[in-house]
Amino acid sequence: xxxxISEDFLDKIIGLIEREDRAxxxxxxxDLHFADIAxxxxxxxxxQAVFLVKLLDSEKTSEALMELDEDQRDRVLNALSPKEIxxxxxxxxxxxxxxxxxxxxxxxxxxxxxxxxxEQHIEDIVDLLRYDENSAGGLMAKELVKVNENxxxxxxxxxxxxxAENVTRVHSIYVVDNGNKLKGRLSLKxxxxxxxxxxxxxxxxxxxxxxxxxxxxxxxxRIMRKYDLEAIPVVDELDRLVGRITIxxxxxxxxxxxxxxxxxxxxxxxxxxxxxSIWDLTKARLPWLVLGLVGGIGAAAIMGRFEHMIAEHxxxxxxxxxxxxxxxxxxxQSSAIIVQGIANDDLKGSIGNRLLKEVLLAMLxxxxxxxxxxxxxxxxxxxxxxxxxxxxxxxxxxxxxxLIGTFVPLFxxxxxxxxxxxxxPFITTSNDIFGILIYFMIAKTIIGI
Amino acid sequence: xxxxISEDFLDKIIGLIEREDRAxxxxxxxDLHFADIAxxxxxxxxxQAVFLVKLLDSEKTSEALMELDEDQRDRVLNALSPKEIxxxxxxxxxxxxxxxxxxxxxxxxxxxxxxxxxEQHIEDIVDLLRYDENSAGGLMAKELVKVNENxxxxxxxxxxxxxAENVTRVHSIYVVDNGNKLKGRLSLKxxxxxxxxxxxxxxxxxxxxxxxxxxxxxxxxRIMRKYDLEAIPVVDELDRLVGRITIxxxxxxxxxxxxxxxxxxxxxxxxxxxxxSIWDLTKARLPWLVLGLVGGIGAAAIMGRFEHMIAEHxxxxxxxxxxxxxxxxxxxQSSAIIVQGIANDDLKGSIGNRLLKEVLLAMLxxxxxxxxxxxxxxxxxxxxxxxxxxxxxxxxxxxxxxLIGTFVPLFxxxxxxxxxxxxxPFITTSNDIFGILIYFMIAKTIIGI
Numbered sequence: 001x002x003x004x005i006s007e008d009f010l011d012k013i014i015g016l017i018e019r020e021d022r023a024x025x026x027x028x029x030x031d032l033h034f035a036d037i038a039x040x041x042x043x044x045x046x047x048q049a050v051f052l053v054k055l056l057d058s059e060k061t062s063e064a065l066m067e068l069d070e071d072q073r074d075r076v077l078n079a080l081s082p083k084e085i086x087x088x089x090x091x092x093x094x095x096x097x098x099x100x101x102x103x104x105x106x107x108x109x110x111x112x113x114x115x116x117x118x119e120q121h122i123e124d125i126v127d128l129l130r131y132d133e134n135s136a137g138g139l140m141a142k143e144l145v146k147v148n149e150n151x152x153x154x155x156x157x158x159x160x161x162x163x164a165e166n167v168t169r170v171h172s173i174y175v176v177d178n179g180n181k182l183k184g185r186l187s188l189k190x191x192x193x194x195x196x197x198x199x200x201x202x203x204x205x206x207x208x209x210x211x212x213x214x215x216x217x218x219x220x221x222r223i224m225r226k227y228d229l230e231a232i233p234v235v236d237e238l239d240r241l242v243g244r245i246t247i248x249x250x251x252x253x254x255x256x257x258x259x260x261x262x263x264x265x266x267x268x269x270x271x272x273x274x275x276x277s278i279w280d281l282t283k284a285r286l287p288w289l290v291l292g293l294v295g296g297i298g299a300a301a302i303m304g305r306f307e308h309m310i311a312e313h314x315x316x317x318x319x320x321x322x323x324x325x326x327x328x329x330x331x332x333q334s335s336a337i338i339v340q341g342i343a344n345d346d347l348k349g350s351i352g353n354r355l356l357k358e359v360l361l362a363m364l365x366x367x368x369x370x371x372x373x374x375x376x377x378x379x380x381x382x383x384x385x386x387x388x389x390x391x392x393x394x395x396x397x398x399x400x401x402x403l404i405g406t407f408v409p410l411f412x413x414x415x416x417x418x419x420x421x422x423x424x425p426f427i428t429t430s431n432d433i434f435g436i437l438i439y440f441m442i443a444k445t446i447i448g449i
Numbered sequence: 450x451x452x453x454i455s456e457d458f459l460d461k462i463i464g465l466i467e468r469e470d471r472a473x474x475x476x477x478x479x480d481l482h483f484a485d486i487a488x489x490x491x492x493x494x495x496x497q498a499v500f501l502v503k504l505l506d507s508e509k510t511s512e513a514l515m516e517l518d519e520d521q522r523d524r525v526l527n528a529l530s531p532k533e534i535x536x537x538x539x540x541x542x543x544x545x546x547x548x549x550x551x552x553x554x555x556x557x558x559x560x561x562x563x564x565x566x567x568e569q570h571i572e573d574i575v576d577l578l579r580y581d582e583n584s585a586g587g588l589m590a591k592e593l594v595k596v597n598e599n600x601x602x603x604x605x606x607x608x609x610x611x612x613a614e615n616v617t618r619v620h621s622i623y624v625v626d627n628g629n630k631l632k633g634r635l636s637l638k639x640x641x642x643x644x645x646x647x648x649x650x651x652x653x654x655x656x657x658x659x660x661x662x663x664x665x666x667x668x669x670x671r672i673m674r675k676y677d678l679e680a681i682p683v684v685d686e687l688d689r690l691v692g693r694i695t696i697x698x699x700x701x702x703x704x705x706x707x708x709x710x711x712x713x714x715x716x717x718x719x720x721x722x723x724x725x726s727i728w729d730l731t732k733a734r735l736p737w738l739v740l741g742l743v744g745g746i747g748a749a750a751i752m753g754r755f756e757h758m759i760a761e762h763x764x765x766x767x768x769x770x771x772x773x774x775x776x777x778x779x780x781x782q783s784s785a786i787i788v789q790g791i792a793n794d795d796l797k798g799s800i801g802n803r804l805l806k807e808v809l810l811a812m813l814x815x816x817x818x819x820x821x822x823x824x825x826x827x828x829x830x831x832x833x834x835x836x837x838x839x840x841x842x843x844x845x846x847x848x849x850x851x852l853i854g855t856f857v858p859l860f861x862x863x864x865x866x867x868x869x870x871x872x873x874p875f876i877t878t879s880n881d882i883f884g885i886l887i888y889f890m891i892a893k894t895i896i897g898i
Contacts, residue, residue, distance in 0.1 A: 003658075003672045004794075031656075035675045067675075207480075209452075223452045225704070226484045226516075228697040230679060247696055248677040254700065255674070258707035259789060265714055266785030266872070267778050274790035274803075278810045285782050286814055292778045293818055296771020297825055303767045310763045317759070317766045318752045322745020324770040325881055328777070329716050329741045329874055333734050336715030340708060341723035345453075354723075361727050365735055369742055376746055423715070425778055432774055 005039045013040055017048045022055055034060055038067035041076070050079045053088075062091035065100070071276075074103065082108060086115035094121065095141035095249070098128035128243075136220050137213035139253065140234040140243030146174040147200055149183050154196045174233050174241055175204040182233055182241040184208050210235050213242060217253055222345055224250050260420070261343070265336060267292075267425040288425040295429030299324065299436045306440045315381055316443050319390055320436055326369070326394060327401040327435030328428035334358055334405030335423045342413050343420075351410050355403060362402035363395075370395040389446040393439040400438055401431045454488045462489055466497045471504055483509055487516035490525070499528045502537075511540035514549070520725070523552065531557060535564035543570065544590035544698065547577035577692075585669050586662035588702065589683040589692030595623040596649055598632050603645045623682050623690055624653040631682055631690040633657050659684050662691060666702055671794055673699050710792070714785060714872040716741075737874040744878030748773065748885045755889045764830055765892050768839055769885055775818070775843060776850040776884030777877035783807055783854030784872045791862050792869075800859050804852060811851035812844075819844040838895040842888040849887055850880045 016025045029037060029052075037056070041049045041064060053061045053076055065073055065088060077085060077100070085104075089097040089112065101109045116122045124142035131137025147156040160173060173186040184206040210233045211220055224232055224247060234243040260271060267288035272280055303320060310317055338354075341347040347354070374391035378384065405427050409419035465474045478486060478501075486505070490498045490513060502510045502525055514522055514537060526534060526549070534553075538546040538561065550558045565571045573591035580586025596605040609622060622635040633655040659682045660669055673681055673696060683692040709720060716737035721729055752769060759766055787803075790796040796803070823840035827833065854876050858868035 003668075003675070033676060035677075219452075225700055226452070227482060228484075230696065247679065247700070251674055251696070251700060251703065255703060255707070258704070258711070262707070262711050262714060262789065263785060265711060266781045268782055268785060272786070273793075274786045274796055278806065278813060281786070281810055282813050285779075285810075286817065288782070289775065289778055289814055289818055290821070292774050293771065293821060296768065296774050297822075299770040299774075300767040303770075307763055307767070310766070311760055314756055314759045314766075317763075317769075318749040318756070319745065320766075321748040321752075321769050321773040321881055321885060322742065324773060325741050325745050325748075325777070325877065326738065328774070329738055329877070330734075332715050332873070333717055333737070336712060336717060337721070337723045337730070340711065344722075347723055357727065361730055361734075364727060364731050365738055368735065369738055372739070372742060373746075424781070428774065428778070432770055436770060 005036055005043075010040060010043055014044065014048065017044070017051055020051075025052070025055060029056060029060075034063035035067050037061070037064040042069050042072050046075050046079060049076050053080070054084070058087045058091045062088040062096075066092065066096045069273075077104065082111035083115045085112045086117075089125070090116055090118060090121065093141045093143055094124045094128055095139065095243075097121075097125045098138075099133075101125065101129060102133065131213060134217045135213060136211045136215040136217070136234045136245060137243070139217055139220060139249055140213075140245045141249075142243050144174060144233070144241075144244045145172075146176050146241060147186065149175050149177055149201050149204065152197065152199045153203065156200065172208075172231060172233075174208070174244070175200060176241050180240045182208065182210060182235050182239060185233075208233065211245070212237070218257070218343075220245060221250050221254050221257075225254075257343075261339065261423075264418075264420045265332070265339075265423040292425055292429055295432050298433045302433065302437050302440065306444065309444070313386070313443075313447065315377075315386055316390070316440070319377075320439070322373075323394060323397055323435050323439045324432040327397050327431035330362065330365070330398050330401040331405035331427040331431040332423060334362075334402045335409050335419075335427050338406055338409045339419050339423055342409065351407075354410065355406055358402045358406040359399060362399040365402075366395040366398035369398065385447055389443040392446060393442040396442055397435040397438050400434055404431055404434065454485055454492075459489060459492055463493065463497060466493070466500055469500075474501070474504060478505060478509075483512035484516050486510070486513040491518050491521050495524050495528060498525050502529070503533070507536045507540045511537040511545075515541065515545045518722075526553065531560035532564045534561045535566075538574070539565055539567055539570065542590045542592055543573045543577055544588065544692075546570075546574045547587075548582075550574065550578060551582065580662060583666045584662060585660045585664040585666070585683045585694060586692070588666055588669060588698055589662075589694045590698075591692050593623060593682070593690075593693045594621075595625050595690060596635065598624050598626055598650050598653065601646065601648045602652065605649065621657075621680055621682075623657070623693070624649060625690050629689045631657065631659060631684050631688060634682075657682065660694070661686070667706070667792075669694060670699050670703050670706075674703075706792075710788065710869040710872075713867075713869045714781070714788075716874040741874055741878055744881050747882045751882065751886050751889065755893065758893070762835070762892075762896065764826075764835055765839070765889070768826075769888070771822075772843060772846055772884050772888045773881040776846050776880035779811065779814070779847050779850040780854035780876040780880040781872060783811075783851045784858050784868075784876050787855055787858045788868050788872055791858065800856075803859065804855055807851045807855040808848060811848040815844040815847035818847065834896055838892040841895060842891040845891055846884040846887050849883055853880055853883065 013025070013028070016028070037060060041052060044052065049072065053065070065076070068076070080088075085100075089100060092100070101112065104112065113122060113126065128137070128140070128142065145160055147160060151159070174182060175184045175186055177183055184204040185208045186200065186204050209223065209227055209229060211223065213234055213236050220232065223229070224245075230247045232245050233241055234245060236242050256271070263269070263271070268284045269287055270280075270284040272284040299320075303317065306316075338347070370391040373394055374387050377390050378387040381387065408422040408427065412422050413419040462474070462477070465477070486509060490501060493501065498521065502514070514525070517525070529537075534549075538549060541549070550561065553561065562571060562575065577586070577589070577591065594609055596609060600608070623631060624633045624635055626632050633653040634657045635649065635653050658672065658676055658678060660672065662683055662685055669681065672678070673694075679696045681694050682690055683694060685691050705720070712718070712720070712733075717733045718736055719729075719733040721733040748769075752766065755765075787796070819840040822843055823836050826839050827836040830836065857871040857876065861871050862868040
């Protein structure tokens with residue numbers, strides 16, 4: 001079993017495209033999984049990619065399009081006519097088609113909709129367009145298998161067969177009443193193990209997990225993870241069944257969220273990848289670096305106010321990078337724990353308790369580190385006063401840094417702002433400034449200048 | 450629909466436990482999902498938790514045990530007798546039971562195995578114990594539905610029904626030959642839409658994604674994500690079907706990996722949560738802080754070697770926190786992009802090309818930042834020589850920091866070490882030291898002391 005495209009195979013495909021050998025390409029690619037075809041298209045230049053998309057069946061390319069790197073997909077779609085895009089969308093699941101339409105310019109999207117043929121499919125897709133992308137409505141697909149509670153098992157098998165043709169994977173069969181209200185579900189396992197003459201009303205499971213169209217993506221992910229669900233039905237405000245969300249979409253959602261948080265913690269502000277252009281990478285990285293530069297200038301300005309001490313107490317200045325680094329490290333540790341706790345929805349207790357715990361934790365860490373630093377400075381530099389000044393300041397800086405790292409994400413979250421913004425460079429930079437200010441103020445007091 | 454336990458409900462449960470009202474508790478809890486029961490047990494003290502676990506059916510508690518916070522689970526298991534643990538394990542899926550046994554002390558595990566009753570179940574579990582936890586063998590469960598290629602659809606329905614009783618979710622029906630070699634699969638959809646008299650040999654899909662018992666967890670996750678799989682069969686070296694991995698286990702695996710990487714990038718070395726004890730949190734955080742302290746002391750020592758310049762060029766010392774911060778930020782940005790690229794397996798090109806790209810990127814960012822810093826220092830401090838010295842050094846430091854941030858994770862990965870170790874405090878600390886060294890060396894050369 002091979003789960004990746006080899007260089008040789010890719011070269012062969014490129015050669016065939018250059019020679020426009022349509023027959024051979026069709027034969028080679030017809031058995032390939034759409035995810036592999038996507039991997040190939042990602043490696044091609046635009047002209048080659050468009051050639052391949054136009055050559056292959058929409059059934060195959062539509063699914064491959066969804067797996068493409070976003071930039072490459074935008075370029076390919078840009079090179080297709082509205083009619084060709086409509087052809088691809090006709091083969092897609094409604095949720096994927098809606099995502100594509102959402103990304104197109106309004107006039108192109110309208111033209112594509114006009115070109116589509118299957119009325120029901122268009123209606124479903126347009127219906128999905130009105131939901132926020134990050135809500136259950138925006139994540140769901142219209143494809144599902146449902147039966148009426150008033151049917152019998154025998155009576156609904158043919159109906160289900162017809163519906164199943166349009167659904168890639170059947171997870172559950174949803175049971176609705178005459179008004180399309182969700183009543184319960186019928187598992188395939190039940191179907192497998194129950195007799196065909198039974199009326200649906202008697203066999204369906206009335207307890208069914210469901211979410212509302214307005215439930216956020218994060219909440220849907222949490223629920224599906226918590227209850228190990230592989231699909232969840234989505235209902236509207238009147239409890240009518242309008243769609244379902246499958247776990248593969250949630251896996252993508254979870255992965256993207258985790259990557260976004262990781263990047264924010266690392267000072268990268270957009271969804272970029274190692275293979276993106278230098279320009280895209282710069283756009284994602286430079287703003288945080290400028291923030292760091294401004295913070296560093298602020299720190300230099302603060303140190304400048306204590307410059308009169310530099311001749312006699314040069315040692316204080318030698319330890320400023322240490323103070324800044326420790327303030328940054330402690331702040332990032334605290335904020336990361338809080339951001340993760342918020343994301344997993346398992347923070348317990350009030351903000352006050354949380355800050356108290358962080359103070360205790362910072363005091364413990366700070367005490368150990370301050371002792372170590374005191375020992376080092378006392379032995380190497382001599383002078384109990386200087387050693388005390390530096391280590392007591394470190395102790396204080398660690399506590400303040402921990403508090404800032406804890407408070408800021410909690411505060412942002414309360415205000416409805418993504419707390420992950422407060423990790424990484426943001427905390428590091430603000431803690432640098434506060435840390436150095438506190439450091440010099442305490443050191444000055446202790447040394448008594 | 451309610452997807453979380455309210456405070457009031459929890460208080461009620463605790464009250465009933467204190468009064469030992471077994472009858473009422475059983476009634477209230479019998480309809481609750483095991484994930485909700487786990488959420489309740491997580492909130493109880495040990496005595497209350499054990500009371501509840503002993504009270505409820507093993508069928509319910511065994512699944513709840515798997516959803517518990519790991520620390521709480523260990524405590525609860527510790528309070529149960531081997532016979533009671535055996536009872537719980539008897540109701541668990543084989544993969545979960547094997548995970549529990551793996552975490553128990555060897556002698557307790559042996560005692561539990563001796564107490565178990567279902568021979569086949571024990572055999573399956575013990576079989577799973579020999580695989581590495583992070584391999585497909587360690588992730589798979591023995592529960593699956595399989596049919597022989599020589600049967601007919603009609604002939605195997607009853608067989609499948611019997612097997613399905615032991616499998617929580619039927620994803621695919623696997624087709625094997627007489628020697629248990631995996632031949633293909635039969636989707637439930639096919640079953641739904643094909644006639645009962647057809648022989649299996651004619652309807653099964655011979656193309657089936659599969660992994661070997663030794664495939665790593667990361668690779669399994671990548672394959673299941675890439676191909677949107679909900680379950681994947683696992684075969685041994687002789688291509689015999691030995692188990693299957695379901696997507697819910699992979700969702701947990703992906704989430705845990707992402708959290709681990711996030712924590713490493715934030716300077717937290719173990720799998721801790723905001724609610725863990727201060728002692729656990731200190732153990733996870735202190736080592737990285739000590740590393741930062743040592744780095745800071747190193748930076749101070751380097752600066753000490755240039756102390757003779759401090760009287761005349763105090764300004765150089767004021768900017769050391771800025772230089773250290775920028776070196777750290779750039780390093781973390783570079784390493785995070787590389788670590789994520791490695792995790793997603795989409796790094797293209799050689800290490801040389803990667804480093805060249807990083808140099809170009811760092812030059813672009815560094816040039817912009819150096820110009821800004823030059824302007825600031827020139828205007829506020831005067832002196833073209835000093836302003837040049839500081840800004841040229843910044844430019845050089847950014848390039849070196851980017852190279853270190855790129856090279857170290859790539860190097861660790863080549864050596865088979867988790868590259869995520871090289872993010873966060875590790876990169877920050879080493880970049881602080883290198884940054885300050887380079888800064889003073891360049892500044893000294895330019896100013897000409």
